[in-house]
Amino acid sequence: DAGVTQSPTHLIKTRGQQVTLRCSPKSGHDTVSWYQQALGQGPQFIFQYYEEEERQRGNFPDRFSGHQFPNYSSELNVNALLLGDSALYLCASSLSLGLYNSPLHFGNGTRLTVT
Amino acid sequence: ILNVEQSPQSLHVQEGDSTNFTCSFPSSNFYALHWYRWETAKSPEALFVMTLNGDEKKKGRISATLNTKEGYSYLYIKGSQPEDSATYLCASLAEDQFYFGTGTSLTVIP
Numbered sequence: 430d431a432g433v434t435q436s437p438t439h440l441i442k443t444r445g446q447q448v449t450l451r452c453s454p455k456s457g458h459d460t461v462s463w464y465q466q467a468l469g470q471g472p473q474f475i476f477q478y479y480e481e482e483e484r485q486r487g488n489f490p491d492r493f494s495g496h497q498f499p500n501y502s503s504e505l506n507v508n509a510l511l512l513g514d515s516a517l518y519l520c521a522s523s524l525s526l527g528l529y530n531s532p533l534h535f536g537n538g539t540r541l542t543v544t
Numbered sequence: 545i546l547n548v549e550q551s552p553q554s555l556h557v558q559e560g561d562s563t564n565f566t567c568s569f570p571s572s573n574f575y576a577l578h579w580y581r582w583e584t585a586k587s588p589e590a591l592f593v594m595t596l597n598g599d600e601k602k603k604g605r606i607s608a609t610l611n612t613k614e615g616y617s618y619l620y621i622k623g624s625q626p627e628d629s630a631t632y633l634c635a636s637l638a639e640d641q642f643y644f645g646t647g648t649s650l651t652v653i654p
Binding site: 485519531 | 548550587588590645646
């Protein structure tokens, strides 16, 4: 049973560039959430996708966008990269029906460095 | 934006010692409290999901309690082992999103 997989593992980009991160959820999960963890901080919620639509959004600018595909996999896109976007980006999948009592299943993350 | 706080920030204990951490969260609009263990080079792994005031959960040597009225949860580890070394994160579900603390980093010295 495959868990949550993320790609790539590491990425180095230049300020102003655009980046796409990818996530495949755990088998059987239909909801994908993205989190940003900056150095010394806890994971911060970016947004959540369910049924190919953004359902919830955290306090992130419109430069952060996403997509969910019919197979429940998801992409996170960040435009006009800033140095402050350097962070570990975590994808988590879950069952939508168990939002309150179903744990999040995380991938290993993508480490993004913006220079 | 909800403020979830964890203490201590880091902890070093000897093998065999028992220890505990605290997670504080706003008690209003509370829906659930999650605990995760995050080992180096791995992904965060769920330990407990707690929803009711007074909840107590146990998994082996690790247990957790929840007080939703005063807004705190304790995580206990009995007889710490080196394999317990990890960062322990708590997350409060409120307003349809999870708010994470910054974690408690535990190092168990053999």
